Amino acid sequence: MPGTEVVISxxxxxxxxxxxxxxxIVAGLFGRQVGxxxxxxxxxxxxxxxxxxxxxxxxxxxxxGAAPFNENVYTFFEIGNYSAHVGFMVDxxxxxxxxxxxxxxxxxxxxxIGYMEEDPGYQRFFSYISLFxxxxxxxxxxxxxxxxxxxxxxxxxxxxxLIGFWFKRPTAVFANLKAFLVNRxxxxxxxLGIAAILWVFGSLDYSxxxxxxxxxLGDRTISIIAGHEWEIATVICICLFIGAMGKSAQVPLHxxxxxxxxxxxxxxxxxxxxxxxxxxxxxxxxxxxxxxLSETALQFVLFIGATTAFFTxxxxxxxxxxxxVVAYSTLxxxxxxxxxxxxxxxxxxxxxxxxxxxxxxxLFLGAGSVIIGMHHExxxxxxxxxxxxxxxTYWTMLIGTLALVGTPFxxxxxxxxxxxxxxxxxxxxxxxxxxxxxxxxxxxxxxTAFYSFRLLYLTFHGKERFHDPVPDHYVAPEADSxxxxxxxxxxxxxxxxxxxxxxxxTPHESPWVVTVPLVLLAIPSILIGFFxxxxxxxxxDWAGHDRxxxxxxxxxxxxxxxxxxxxxxxxxxxxxxxxxxxxxQAPAFWLAFAGFALATVMYLLKPELPDKxxxxxxxPVRVLEEKYGFDxxxxxxxxxxxxxxxxxxxxxxxKLIDGVAVNGSARVVDLVANIARRLQxxxxxxxxxxxxxxxxxxxxxxxxxxx
Numbered sequence: 079m080p081g082t083e084v085v086i087s088x089x090x091x092x093x094x095x096x097x098x099x100x101x102x103i104v105a106g107l108f109g110r111q112v113g114x115x116x117x118x119x120x121x122x123x124x125x126x127x128x129x130x131x132x133x134x135x136x137x138x139x140x141x142x143g144a145a146p147f148n149e150n151v152y153t154f155f156e157i158g159n160y161s162a163h164v165g166f167m168v169d170x171x172x173x174x175x176x177x178x179x180x181x182x183x184x185x186x187x188x189x190x191i192g193y194m195e196e197d198p199g200y201q202r203f204f205s206y207i208s209l210f211x212x213x214x215x216x217x218x219x220x221x222x223x224x225x226x227x228x229x230x231x232x233x234x235x236x237x238x239x240l241i242g243f244w245f246k247r248p249t250a251v252f253a254n255l256k257a258f259l260v261n262r263x264x265x266x267x268x269x270l271g272i273a274a275i276l277w278v279f280g281s282l283d284y285s286x287x288x289x290x291x292x293x294x295l296g297d298r299t300i301s302i303i304a305g306h307e308w309e310i311a312t313v314i315c316i317c318l319f320i321g322a323m324g325k326s327a328q329v330p331l332h333x334x335x336x337x338x339x340x341x342x343x344x345x346x347x348x349x350x351x352x353x354x355x356x357x358x359x360x361x362x363x364x365x366x367x368x369x370x371l372s373e374t375a376l377q378f379v380l381f382i383g384a385t386t387a388f389f390t391x392x393x394x395x396x397x398x399x400x401x402x403v404v405a406y407s408t409l410x411x412x413x414x415x416x417x418x419x420x421x422x423x424x425x426x427x428x429x430x431x432x433x434x435x436x437x438x439x440x441l442f443l444g445a446g447s448v449i450i451g452m453h454h455e456x457x458x459x460x461x462x463x464x465x466x467x468x469x470x471t472y473w474t475m476l477i478g479t480l481a482l483v484g485t486p487f488x489x490x491x492x493x494x495x496x497x498x499x500x501x502x503x504x505x506x507x508x509x510x511x512x513x514x515x516x517x518x519x520x521x522x523x524x525x526t527a528f529y530s531f532r533l534l535y536l537t538f539h540g541k542e543r544f545h546d547p548v549p550d551h552y553v554a555p556e557a558d559s560x561x562x563x564x565x566x567x568x569x570x571x572x573x574x575x576x577x578x579x580x581x582x583x584t585p586h587e588s589p590w591v592v593t594v595p596l597v598l599l600a601i602p603s604i605l606i607g608f609f610x611x612x613x614x615x616x617x618x619d620w621a622g623h624d625r626x627x628x629x630x631x632x633x634x635x636x637x638x639x640x641x642x643x644x645x646x647x648x649x650x651x652x653x654x655x656x657x658x659x660x661x662x663q664a665p666a667f668w669l670a671f672a673g674f675a676l677a678t679v680m681y682l683l684k685p686e687l688p689d690k691x692x693x694x695x696x697x698p699v700r701v702l703e704e705k706y707g708f709d710x711x712x713x714x715x716x717x718x719x720x721x722x723x724x725x726x727x728x729x730x731x732x733k734l735i736d737g738v739a740v741n742g743s744a745r746v747v748d749l750v751a752n753i754a755r756r757l758q759x760x761x762x763x764x765x766x767x768x769x770x771x772x773x774x775x776x777x778x779x780x781x782x783x784x785x
Contacts, residue, residue, distance in 0.1 A: 084144040086135055088151060091166050094131045094176065095215050097124040098183075102208035109201030117201040121208040122187045128211070129180035136173040140613075146170075146632065148221055148285060159280060167221035167284055171428065171633035174614075175218040175360055178435045179353050183211045185595035186348040189443055192591035193344055193450065203243060207348060210236040214353050218360060223272045223282040226361070230268065230325065233354045234261050240349065241341040250340040257334035260712065264324015264331050271317030278310060288367040288635065295371050315368055315375035319382075322358025326412050329386045333708050335409060336393075339401040343446030346401060347439040350408060356431045359415045363424045367635040370422065377511050380420025380504075384515035387413025387522045389706065394529040396702045399456050400445045403533050407482065408438055410522060414497050417515050423500035423642045424634045429614050430493035433607050437481035437490055440599035444475035447588040447596065448537060452544065458533065463542035467585040472538045474596040479534055481603040483527040483670050486658035489607030495657075496615060498523070498666045499650065500642045523666040527673030535681035544585065608654045615643055615651075622653030 101124030105117040112120065138144040150165035168176075186207060194203055213236055217229025242254030272282070278294055279287050295314075299307040322328070327335040338350055349355070362369060362379065369375055387410050394406030411434050418427030449456055451468050465472045481490035498519050505516035587593065612618040617628040628644065638644070651657055661667050680687040692699050704710070757768075 084138050084142040086138055086144055086147040086168060088149060090131055090135065091147065091168060091219065092151065094128045094135070095212060095219065097127045098208045098211040098215070100124055102205045102212060105201050105208065106205030109205065114200050117204045118187065118191050121204045122184070124208060125180060125184045125187055125211055128215070129177070129184050132173065132176035132180045135168060136170070136177050139170050139173050140629070150221070154224070160276070162224045162282060163222055164225055165221040166219045168219060169633040171363065171630055172218055174428070174432060176215060178432055179211065179214050179218065182353065182435055182439050183207065183348055185439070185598055186344045186443070189446070189592055189595040190344045192589045193446055194342060199243065203342065206236055206240050206243070207345065210240070210349065214357070217357055221284050223275060223284070227269070227272060230321070230357065231265065233357060234258065234265070234325070237338070237349050237354055240345040241338045243341055243345070247340065253337040253340040257338050260331055260334040261324045264321045267317045268321020271314050271321065274310070274314045274317060278314070284364070291367050291371060309372060309374070311368065311371040312374045315365070315372045316378055318365060318368070319362060319375065319379055322362055323382060326355050326358030326416070327409055328382050328412065328416060329390065330708055332386060332390060332409055333705070333712050336402050336405045339399070339405050343401065343442060343449060346405070347442035347446070350405065353435070355408065355412060356415070356435065359412070359419065359427055359431050362419045363428050363634055366424050369419070370636050370640065376420050376422065379416060380515050381511050383413045383416025383420050384518035385413070386410070387417060388518040388525065391522050391525040391529070393702050393705055395525065395532070396699055398458055400448060400458050400533065400537060401442070401456060403529055404438070404441050404445055407441070407526065407529065410526060411438065414494060414519055414522070417501055417519055418497045420515065421500050421504040421512065421642055422636055422640045423497065424636065425615055425628065425630050425643050426493065426496040426500055428630070429611070430497055433481070433489040433493045436599050436606060437478040437603040440474060440478040440596060440603055441482065443592070443596055443599065444471055444478060447471040447592050450588045450592060451585045455544070458536040460544055461537045462540045462544070463538070464585055465538040468587045470587060470593045470596065474600040476534065477600045477603050479530045483530050483674070484523060484666060486661040486667065487608065489603050489605065491658065491661055492607035492611040492654065495661050495664065495666060496643065496646065499646050503642055503646060520666060520669060524669040524673040527670040528677045531674050531677035532681050535677060539682055540685060611654055611657070612651065616647030617644065618651065620654065622651055622656070
């Protein structure tokens, strides 16, 4: 009826969350009864229903003007003045995340049918990825910090299970423990931040905290170290961001993400490209009312993001495992998102989160398709010339690459270029951190283009190297080095004695359940930025007309003077075509073109150059291969130091406390008792002699004292 107010239904939101959970329970607990087909159908239908309903909710908010939903659905506990609830806060920011999570998850579920076809843990895998979808939805839809923390820890747990899915492989077990422990470091800071919020506000509900933040925080300080006062807002925001550093893999808590490639490729796309690693970005954007109260915290966020964006991207240049190149690309792009948060361009950060989810999931799934076609070979040095064997994979990965490097008119351009422009705007305002961040993201465009086209050329162009004899010095990729992996070689041929089978077989295109998700992800990788940049970033329609209320108004809260994206929009946004044409003149485009040109020369036109460059720049290459020593710092330093401390503690406990204090005191008492027992002989002349000796000693002491 005309004039009827559109209201988001609580039952719809419950269905969105519970549908993937139901699928996970059925596949996990009743997998043998329902079989392989039953497991994938129940989970796919659950996630599909969640995706469709999420799209409906987004349409209600964005297209029909529905008011944001914020209600509690269950009271967890009430203790005095404190209470905890299960509830939902669904605004445009949340709805956008819901659609991204469920859409990518749906395509990953479909892709998994082909990728994990003969895996003995087929039902278990579907149960895990569906459970992950439930956990991620609980995180993004929460309306309070306790539920946020539940979702935060739940996605960490499921990530641990999925990274170590092939649990017979030692490297996978090491990788999931590494991910779990490094994330615990970040989560400790996150928990401290939540505890500080409860201490200051007496509530964990977002609406209460955000509404009272300016009054309750203000200039209020706390003394953490005697004589040094810190603003409480700064302490809270830095603690919260430390949690984001772990989950979103920011330096120095980034070391877990590249090793997480030990898990099956579908989870690399789902968890480590599109969803879990962006949870920290989403959280900081959600907490914008708090972060805007602390300039110090924003500067910290900006510095960490800039460092991650540039320096982790450099590591991707020297990687030879196709999945690890994409993993380091993910680290770099997460750094870009964090830079956007640090310059108060929250909408640009979450917009890049959305566009990145599509083209990075595409690249990960494309890498998985290559691995299938190459019979589980992952080393790009053993590939080459795959374009004619795998045309669908090639063209979709080319689209993903063009979006990643920020090619004008592709989706990644609209989000990435906005972040670079926002960083440039912040640098123009002054401050060395902002200038450092601007140059980091600018030079990062060159690095991104170089390693991206290096991957394309080594994999799909040039000489076919998969028929070459195996060099003596060749080390097979870790992913193909175990008996467990050999059991997964479904339809891809047997491995040879070297532990990899790629060179023994002719590559082939992947089955349709693998290629269809690639095509469906390629479409938004091209188009979604073009049609959504205006509404989501600059408050216009898609063509750049009719300026209106910003898309994230009410969800992202910041002062008009600090609204960097709106200020940029007034200067630069005149529609997607004009913005893209302006991009051809921007320094970021020409730096990206330089990276493309250098990769073309080195890996396509003159393939002998890389070996010469490696010898010429041996020291920098070694530093990059060592990953700046961060792995050694964490494994040998912190973890090794902890083990050494445990050994020292055990030695002190066994040798000093037990050996000296406890057993030693008993031995002293025993010795004294033995001596005393020998003195009690029972002979009178012994006692008389002892009395005479004692008397002589006492007289000697007395005479010495008197003289």
